[in-house]
Amino acid sequence: MDRRAIPDYPTVALALLLSIYGILMVYSAGQTDAPNVAQRLWHYQVVWLCIGLLCAFVVSRASVRLMEWAAWPTYLAVLCILALLPIFGSGAGTAASSSAWLTIHGHRIGQPSELAKLAVVLMLARTLAARKDAPKSLLELWQPALVVGIPWIFVFLQPDLGSSIVFIGIFFAMLFWFGVPWQLLLLVASPGISLILAFSTGIWTAWFLVLIALVWAYKPYLWEGVTVVLANVFMGIAAPLLWDHLKPYQRNRLLVFLDPSSDPRASGYHVIQSQVAIGSGGWLGKGFTLGTQKRLAFLPAQHTDFIFAVVGEELGFIGVTIALTIFLVLFLRCVRIATRANDTFSSLVAFGLTASWFVHVGENVGMTLNLMPIAGIPLPFFSYGGSFMLASWLAIGMLVRISGEGRGRADSLAI
């Protein structure tokens, strides 16, 4: 097909734009007054971008059918690696106490959970695409739930809260895209919502009434409805008990999310300093590489999790708007690719990859302003990290391929 010969240049250009923007910020993150580990990391990031571009090119040459075929082996391989991580894994950086890194002979190879996200998207797309129509009952969801659930448990136990949130995001987004009714998705999510809302009996009771109404309106199988309601009741009761079982740092993170000033010196410190960095940026920022919060080491993890605070501090509201706008345009374009895809599998893959990025951006950018609780989650194309850069560009490669095989000429679209 001649379409393969015309790659989706706008998508590549948007991703490249973000990558260059990101590398500039990684460079700036290394420019501090106190000696800093991040000083030369932008070199590596350039190298990883080149590797990513190469891989993306290779992937874009591979047929979507090949991707579909590769879903199973990739998924299994990823599961094996995740299962072995407690033995070979080690912590690093902001997640020093976890075992998220694949380590061989003391050399950290990479973070398999980044690859796992791609594998889960592929596998879930394959599983769903094999169906004739969308699941209409809870029982029919067992397959997708299993596909996401197994790696989710591994990642959650590492513990890598950020990636586990991404898995949940991918799960719901792809089910939505596949046409699962939103009522059903809400019923699936309801125990989790109950868990979160259980901190206030009043709010939880209100939610419970909404749920009852939903069950009554949606009319699931009787036993499913009963199960959902009971699960919600159980969560409402179990939440306080679960709270007691959280590790102190996890509990602090949630408390600090509700009120950062409750612990300004310790747990709240990151969020407060990040907000100060962003807020002091103003319209135009303090100038590239000149952010004082970053320079003087008040900003934590300035080259990884909190890199967007550097954007806010140094380039101001304008810089933030530019970055977020590029993300928005890229995502809208990806949704368009998913819409125009040639088959269900391609469409689901495209939407799943987009959802994964979206969760990353929403959570990462949100936490710099305390809109989200802190979870160690990188910003796509920005945060320093080889695995994620590679994974993101692999995803771009797949999207370019899907776009090329899709109906109509994607690059001639408005977005």
Place this chain on the structure above:
Amino acid sequence: MSFHPNDVARRARYASIGLFGAFLVLLGAFFKTQVLQNAQYVLQSETNRLREVPLPAPRGIIYDRDGRVIAENVPGYSVSMLSPTADSLRAVLRRLSGTIPLNSDQIDAAVRRYHRAPNRPTAVLSDAPFDVVSVLEEHRVQFPGLIIQSAPKRHYPDGAVVAALVGYTGEITEAELNARAFRGYKSGQQVGKGGLEKQYEDRLRGKEGTRFVEVDARGRVVRDAGARQDILPEGAQPLYTNIDLDLQRFTSGLFGDSLQGGAIAIEPTTGAVLALYSAPSFDPNRFIGGIPADYWRDLNNDPRRPLYNKVIQGRYPPGSTWKLATATWALENHIATLDETMPTPCTGGFQFGNRYYHCWDPKGHGNLTLAHAIEKSCDVYFYQLGLKIGLSRLIAGGVALSFRDRTGIDLPNESPGYFPYSLDYYNRLYGPRGYSSSVVLNLAIGQGENSQTVASMARFYTALATNGMEAKPTIVRKSEPDRTRIFTLDSAQFRGLRAALAGVVATGGTAAASQIQGIVLAGKTGSAQNTQDPLHTHAWFVGFAPADQPKIVVAVLLEFGGHGGHAARLASKIIEHYLKVAPASQVQTEG
């Protein structure tokens, strides 16, 4: 079919709306933080990165009446430390103590200062010698929070000569920081601790400046200058005093190393203090930048109490110098005239009730008029005058002549005169009617329940010199003298009283040895009995000159100095020195 293109397009619409919604929420949040709350966060980020290093203001220079320097500032250095926590400060100072002399007391003090203001540099050495500073400069890299600062240092060119009046400065104490009077002061600042330095602290302190240094999250100094425009310190205006530094030096020289006591010289018409000296003195220069412990111990253990101001704090029985108060009160109230004699002539003593009261001169003075009794300082005459006045009226007289008040001299910690407030005082002390009227005998000759400061007696004599106008002693120059009328004598009485006082220092008076060639000196000696040493009386002399147009009042007290004549010799030399060196046009002496 759930994956029909129409369904997909519908979901794509929802997804796009979701994306837009999230985009707008994020953008709104950034707008609120970066644009609406910008000022608040800018402030926070500046607070994060900038540390204010105080630039001490030079204190006001203190001049004497002729523009000679009493207190000035010389270049000095202070060493302070920026630190993120108290523990790290302690650790760094321990390390520092290997490089420069720094004992554990100083480290503890620094840590206490740190707790008070953790964001300000903690003063470690407020007056570092140059060799210490040069050693520190060499090792600067090892101590990233170290701040070496040039700081003006107080210096008193005349040292011990001016100690009693100028005081000294020192670092503000924790107790002072808590006090309301020192609101706005910060830990590590220098404040006046005594004398003029303390009294005029507000005028002398100047306005502290600020230098901004940039620190990182661990409190290390990253940029020393240029982080923000410095606020320059503003030096205080100089303080012009009435002190005659030449006379002050001369007075100090008269006391030498052996005499102890105090002397004050005042201009009777203005209250201007010309000299004020307390002996033995101390060197205020050694107090600057922290008093060496051994020097402080020596000063405190010295039985002659050098730190105690014997002019304004020490109270002594005024003895015969107070007879003028008795006499003035009697004259003003027409209880006696200058020519009046008493029923019993002096035979060296006076029998009252069952007790015999001695006159200071066992030979006796015979039958005397009041004028002669003043000249001879006859106790027997004044016993009887006291009886004639009566206890109640004599107390009222002392109170009216302000012997219970402070003089109001512009120095801190002045003691008020000690004198009964009324008869009630005796009723409380001895029980109602539990005392005989013999107390009036002692009171009349300046003994008994009466002790006064040197300054207080000098003030009373400003009134004697000017017929009742008492001048408040002032050290710092003022446009308007502060004078109060405390008695009025008619001109004959006044002339007679002055002549009697002149007679004291004339041949035949109690201070005949203190005559000055060409100047008529008027004054009164006193030899005050005291409980500390019954064998050696305190020697007093209070007087003024020239007698007919007084230009200077001098009060001298020598602790355990024996007869008042000894004090008179000092006083006459002070007066002579002052009047002889004064411009010729002002010297108007008899003959």
